[in-house]
Amino acid sequence: MDTVIDAHNIxxxxxxxTIPVYAVNNVHLHLKKGEFTALVGPSGxxxxxxxxxxxxxxxxxxxxxxxNGIDITKLSANDxxxxxxxxxxxxxxxFNLIPVLTAKENVEFIMQLQRINKKQRDExxxxxxxxxxxxxxxxxxPSKLSGGQQQxxxxxxxxxSKPKFILADEPTxxxxxxxxxxxxxxxxxxxxxxxxxxLFSTHDQRVIDRARRVITLVDGRIVSDTAEVSTKxxxxxxxx
Amino acid sequence: MxxxxxxxxxxxxxxxxxxxxxxxxxxxxxLSILAxxxxxxxxxxxxxxxxxxxxxxxxxxxxxYWNEQILDNSFQSSVYSEKKILVNKYVAGLxxxxxxxxxxxxxxxxxxxxxxxxxxxxxxxxxxxKDKVVKGSYLKDxxxxxxxxxxxxxxxxxxVNDTLILIGQGYHGATAAGKxxxxxxxxxxSPDLNxxxxxxxxxxxxxxxxxxxxxxxxVLALNNSGEMQSTATDVGKALGSSFEVMTWEQMIxxxxxxxxxxxxxxxxxxxxxxxLICFGIFxxxxxxxxxxxxxxxxxxxxxxKKKWLIILLLFESVxxxxxxxxxxxxxxxxxxxxxxxNPLKMGGETSKAYEEFGFEPIFPTSIDxxxxxxxxxxxxxxxxxLSLYPIYKILRLDPVKAMxx
Ligand SMILES: Nc1ncnc2c1ncn2[C@@H]1O[C@H](COP(=O)(O)OP(=O)(O)OP(=O)(O)O)[C@@H](O)[C@H]1O
Ligand SMILES: [Mg+2]
Numbered sequence: 001m002d003t004v005i006d007a008h009n010i011x012x013x014x015x016x017x018t019i020p021v022y023a024v025n026n027v028h029l030h031l032k033k034g035e036f037t038a039l040v041g042p043s044g045x046x047x048x049x050x051x052x053x054x055x056x057x058x059x060x061x062x063x064x065x066x067x068n069g070i071d072i073t074k075l076s077a078n079d080x081x082x083x084x085x086x087x088x089x090x091x092x093x094x095f096n097l098i099p100v101l102t103a104k105e106n107v108e109f110i111m112q113l114q115r116i117n118k119k120q121r122d123e124x125x126x127x128x129x130x131x132x133x134x135x136x137x138x139x140x141x142p143s144k145l146s147g148g149q150q151q152x153x154x155x156x157x158x159x160x161s162k163p164k165f166i167l168a169d170e171p172t173x174x175x176x177x178x179x180x181x182x183x184x185x186x187x188x189x190x191x192x193x194x195x196x197x198x199l200f201s202t203h204d205q206r207v208i209d210r211a212r213r214v215i216t217l218v219d220g221r222i223v224s225d226t227a228e229v230s231t232k233x234x235x236x237x238x239x240x
Numbered sequence: 241m242x243x244x245x246x247x248x249x250x251x252x253x254x255x256x257x258x259x260x261x262x263x264x265x266x267x268x269x270x271l272s273i274l275a276x277x278x279x280x281x282x283x284x285x286x287x288x289x290x291x292x293x294x295x296x297x298x299x300x301x302x303x304x305y306w307n308e309q310i311l312d313n314s315f316q317s318s319v320y321s322e323k324k325i326l327v328n329k330y331v332a333g334l335x336x337x338x339x340x341x342x343x344x345x346x347x348x349x350x351x352x353x354x355x356x357x358x359x360x361x362x363x364x365x366x367x368x369x370k371d372k373v374v375k376g377s378y379l380k381d382x383x384x385x386x387x388x389x390x391x392x393x394x395x396x397x398x399x400v401n402d403t404l405i406l407i408g409q410g411y412h413g414a415t416a417a418g419k420x421x422x423x424x425x426x427x428x429x430s431p432d433l434n435x436x437x438x439x440x441x442x443x444x445x446x447x448x449x450x451x452x453x454x455x456x457x458x459v460l461a462l463n464n465s466g467e468m469q470s471t472a473t474d475v476g477k478a479l480g481s482s483f484e485v486m487t488w489e490q491m492i493x494x495x496x497x498x499x500x501x502x503x504x505x506x507x508x509x510x511x512x513x514x515x516l517i518c519f520g521i522f523x524x525x526x527x528x529x530x531x532x533x534x535x536x537x538x539x540x541x542x543x544x545k546k547k548w549l550i551i552l553l554l555f556e557s558v559x560x561x562x563x564x565x566x567x568x569x570x571x572x573x574x575x576x577x578x579x580x581x582n583p584l585k586m587g588g589e590t591s592k593a594y595e596e597f598g599f600e601p602i603f604p605t606s607i608d609x610x611x612x613x614x615x616x617x618x619x620x621x622x623x624x625x626l627s628l629y630p631i632y633k634i635l636r637l638d639p640v641k642a643m644x645x
Contacts, residue, residue: 057541058640078545085543092541092643095534100249113544148440161543 003066004165004197005054009187010048010063012058023049024060025220027154031199036191037227039201046220047201048169052231054199055088055167056080057122065118086111089158091200096144096154103153104129104138110161130184148179153184159190165197167211172207184210243548247555254531257524258560264520265564265619266571270401272513273572273615274579274605279506283579286499287465287488288310294433295488296366298472300325303484305456306491311340311411314454315483323566324478330471332482333461335362340443342408342416344397353392354436355406357445366461369426369439376400376424379441385423394424400425406438409449418448435445437491498593517619521561521626529633536634537642546634553630556613561623565616572612604640 007029013019023046031037039047040207052058054065055071064071075083083195084090097106104125111121129135132152142150151171158166172180184207190196200207208214216224251258302315315478326336331489338357343350360379364370369387370378379387387405388396402422410416420440428434446452460475462468468487476485489496539549583604586594591601 037622052640055541081543081545083540088543090542092538096538098535098539099255101246108544109246113548130586217454 002033006066008064010060013061022184022220026144028041034195036214037199038139041216046219070198089163091154091158091171093170105129107157107160131155148175168200242261261524262564268517275506275510277605279503279578281604297462298459298460301484314456317455319632330464330467332463335359335459336455337457339456342406346398346406351440356439357442366641369598372426373429383524387424387426387439389434389437390427410449416448463534524528533642537639541639550631557627576605580607
């Protein structure tokens, strides 16, 4: 399988001069195409920081991050913006959408930034709204949508640019459990049927249960990774 | 194109804020257009008054005449020196005058008066003297007749077709005396002129004073009043040091001062207006940037280049400012036009000063399109300059920090 994310030895230190906080401490992370991974850990464990580093929103103090073989830590700020546009889909905790644009326009917006032509945009919008099951809300402003519906539109927008993977920082944190499980259903389906790669952070046990790989962070370090456990088991099985 | 649509939608995200900003700009544009067209109008009106009043734009005298206005300081009029003046491309025309004092008598009553010998046709072209005739008719070239100012006529209890006797001291101390028909009565705004002035054809005046071929001044008409100063300098150079060339500003500096102080107070008003516009727009931009910080961080995070974000914001600023400007200008056009036709009357000090010089104390607005365009452009430039603040903020925007809650 193709490697999508390959992070080596990355660290991020806040306040290095006064009281240094190792928000991310010497992390190695390897993600393959089609993975559906949850990043978990207590509050302040560094989940957001790690996602920001991988998403090229922030630069690590140490280490390299390769995305599809490109070291994003070496890109200029301006090139990084373009890199994000073409390679990474983002879903944030809330306020993902531009309030003055309709649901459809929000999704179309990112494709306009990519200079995709009108015909292709329309086709993609049709397909995406079908997948998030909001074909009837195409022309609603975000304020007319529920929190769950807004997050689904955000997922559609993240997908619209055809990124290599989608990063979602606590996408369900502001949702009730029904909306949360509905959003997970959609993400899950996209992952299974279209092999979309997801990496999301969460606190919610029910969301964690839906993940196929769970990485746990504590104090900026990875303390467990179910992928490694399973490979170790495989190794162990092989030995027997 | 979609950026323009988005900018348009963004403008209306906070409807009342946009409307408040637009109306602030709207009123500011109206006020500053009014202020500047008033200033311009007053200036032009004054200059017109001054020029048609008496002095003209520029006068040529014998060196020293202005300080000691006596016949002995007159000079020999010559086609040669007239030509030297007329070759200047900004000089449209020239008329000669011979001015001096005399006693005017109706037989019973005697009053001091200012005798002005003129070339009736040329004088009229430059100072519109014919328009000031209220009774009788204007002079012809060789009429042995005079035009009397209204006040002087009243004091002497004389009217049109009556005869007047003039007695004075002529050139080089000769005695001057003569009897003249009153051909018309003139009305001047200036009390000074209205009480004293008396006009007669130049040859008749030269004959009266025994100053044959002599004049005290050439009054110049210009075809470009903006070039007045340089024209005066050039004419001065051409004529040499035996002549003095003076602009109206030098001859009547009080008026010049009044114009300057008026235009300074207008400039202060405009300065305050521009400051208000600045604060208003800046406040709006500040609020907007705080309000949209998260969203802008999000846009940069998902891959919107800062360049595009800046263009988007510039569109928004330009639309808002332009809309305010254009509405302001549209409302101003009839307003300024009305005030041009129905000028404001002024009072107080200025009014007194104006009346002293014989000017109607009115404030007509100028309907020069430049006033509209300049003020509109100034406000637009202010808006764009203030947009540097959001541009600066966007350039420094860090999506992670901007999206921190
Ligand atoms: N800008 C910053 N300056 C200083 N310290 C920071 C900054 N951002 C994060 N931190 C610190 O880094 C550590 C990791 O923070 P981070 O937000 O990544 O945790 P998290 O796992 O996302 O927490 P949560 O579950 O509450 O979202 C925390 O100790 C936090 O206080
Ligand atoms: Mg977090």
